[in-house]
Amino acid sequence: MNLLAAVPGFTGNQTALSPVGPGAAHIEHTFSLIFWITSTVWLLVLTAVVIAVYRRRYTLEQMPPPERTTEASDRFAARAVGVSMGITVLLLFIMLISSFRTGHAIGTMNSEPQPLTIDVYGHQWWWEVRYPNPVPANIVETANEIHVPVGVPVHIHGTSRDVIHSFWAPNIQGKRDLMPGYDTDLMLQVDQPGYWRGQCAEFCGLQHAHMAFYIIAQPKDEFEHWLTAQAQSAPVPSDAQTQHGQQVFLTHGCVLCHTIGGTTAASRVGPDLTHLASRSTIAAGTLPNTTGNLAGWILNAQSIKPGARMPPNQLFGTDLQDLLAYLETLK
């Protein structure tokens, strides 16, 4: 059944046909079944068309007079249509049942009574990620990167903060829309450690194309370690440069939209930056998180992602250098 997945063209970290979790794997089975049935049927029908046309072909300039047909002369045709319809209905039922079974399997993926829950909120054009905790100090906020433990079902609870988005990481699970006014719940399970890319699948405006995220699957202890580290406040800047950098952050436009835990910056319009330096990409998977990219993004995000909510910032002299140095301490 998995013959399709073996086709080299379909490997990658954002493809539906090389599943790394039970959700995508179930779907891939049904996909393969439908693929083989429909391809065979298509070939047979097209063969019949070609034979039908070439059997009694006239290359006359004049159209020959129409033929008389009777019920008797059409008996063969009636039988052929009847048999074909029977086969069609049968095949449809096979695919229908396979589809139901897959839907049921995905619907009952949750084996644990209290799975790990992650809140995902869609924004134009980034993903807010939150690990809820009964102790408020232990709530983890991050953006565009969702760390999950390997081999464990994870409950994603999502909604949208503005327009409709769709949460889709094809190697792991089918997509689900995040809609304002609705709560969305789906189960994920990743069985293979790695970086799995996902992307918004519902048209959501100007930067719909640049609204990616990563699901980062880690062994359980590594994940726990990461989660503990993320719950910490940002480190207090230790040298003069980073101290100045923090002042730049707190006295410029940055503070109007972003949060850095442990400082007075606590606005929730843009992504939480408490552990910005621990993330591998910026601008919702648009650029690798390097000093140069970060500088370009801060100065003029509009040249990278036209329409994004991040305004251009005029920073002169050492201000930018110090701000970057400070942001890089936010591990």
Added chain:
Amino acid sequence: MSTTTTPLTEAERKQAAQLERVWKEPSGFLGWFKVVHHTTIGKRYMVTAGVFFLLAGLLAGVMRLQLAFPEAHILSPDQYDQVFTMHGTTMMFLFAVPMMFEALSIYFVPLMVGTRNIAFPRLNAYSYYLYVCGGIMLWVAFFCNTGADRGWFAYVPLSGPDYGPGKRPDFWAQMITFTEVSALAVAVETIVTVFRLRAPGMSLNRIPIFVWGQVITSFMVIFGLPGVVLSSTMLLLDRTASTQFFNPAVGGDVLLYQHLFWWFGHPEVYIIFIPGAAIVSTIVTTFSRRHMFGYLIVVLSLVSTGFLAFGLWVHHMFATGIPQIAEAYFTAASMMIAIPTGAQIFCWITTLWSGKIVLRTPLWWVLGFFFTFIMGGMTGIFVASVPVDLQVHDTYFVVAHFHYVLIGGAVFPLFAGFTYWFPKLTGRMLSEVLGQVSFWLFFVGFQITFFPMHLVGLRGMPRRVYTYPSNMGWTHLNQVESAGYILLFLAVCVFLANVIRSKRHGALAGPNPWNAGTLEWATTSPPPSYNFLHLPTVNGREALWDAAPNQPVVTGLDEDTRSFLLTRTLDAEPDGKDEFPEPTAWPFLAAMATTAAFIGSIFTPWGITIGAIPIAITMIGWFWPKREPAERRRSREIWQTE
């Protein structure tokens, strides 16, 4: 065939001259706004819809250029959003429905049922002017950088007042209103024409399949359009009058919009496909030189497709998360639509199998239809299955799927039909050689453009992205697709060249060049303004093939007025007489008043209230009773048909 190559007798010549006097369309510049004959309006619909097809096709080329390179900056995201929205909106609302349904229905249905004009010819003219005004409005807005940019579906809240500032979504929503009115008008005209104006003898079981297709489409228009009437009007009200239908912050519902839109949006696909399937039935019959095998199966398939089409709108919304029981129902319903479509396909193949095949260009296009449409039907099963759809929904796989279905199911049959009926429209044949060239260019170009979209979709490329990163493995496939567009472009150029050349220099066609069986071939090519010198009667499903040696014609109609014969719905027995109205400019004026009201209401809700006054005035002018025809009707006792 014996149809009219025999010279006319003296009496017939006199009769023709008399009919010509009565039915003559007004000429000159002002006359242009007065014509009400269905062949003239039908041709206008064809040309207008054809122009929109070319415009939207050029936009597709712009998109293919942008997507040929990763992270390209040929278009800004804002421009790209306008371009893809205009492409989809124009293709669906200004090309596909007006061409497949309105143009073909208006031109061919009255000819095929053997009458002199379409029912309600003034309404018909009105519908055309509204359609063309709506299209012009949308495109003028686009050229003024106010092009619709929220997708052809314009989901809320993205298109709502909070996230869609400016007037772009308003122009989009109001264009829908224009096309709704014109499609509804044509639906009513078609149904009345077919149910009441058929030639005597054309009982329900002898109606040509093409005509059946257009009747079923008409009913779908009447039942489907209210959904989009509601959704687009509620959107406009949210935007202009601050209603809150779709604002979740105050209890509005964003999903409601999707239900209303897809209640129309899914049947819309069949509104486009059923006329295409009906063209295929017509051409398969003519070019396999036999009656359609399984006439009843095919007609019932079309009817059941029309019904089922209203039971699967939710399959556009699987990713919104719906209860499992609803999932099961809509999956089953979506797969079941394959049964009537499959039945038609098997009937076509058996008809070809048992016929004598004449392989001319129209049949080549139909073979292209088989290849392409059936593949689109097969990928339709993937998207009908909820779990699989959750992976392919809103990716390029779906883009491939619906282009296979819509271009396969409507544009290939349309080219087939156009090649087939060109002699009827113009009196001349299209060049066979150029026809073949354009077919092969189009067929190969189509597969190169759209087949790789399946693959790139499975590799994770979503729809409606203005660009993509270079490291995703999508670049080469996108470049192949863009290369395929060049072939499609050439194919359309060759086709147009063929049309222009053949219109002047093509071989003369005569009344019935394909020796076909339906009634449009019983008159001269192109038909005169009165359609038929002798109104025909019918003796079988293929009226010309089954005609008795002395098939009678309709006599006894008044020839000094535009009179026509009414027949009964079931058995098409003569049931009375009535008169078609004269040409007039009132429908044009009423359409202008309506256009002013619609466009005005984009800017202020008062547009409707104040705009209603000129509409009322023009409508009164339109329906103002005239003493003379009323007297005539009374004196001839044709008012009562009992």
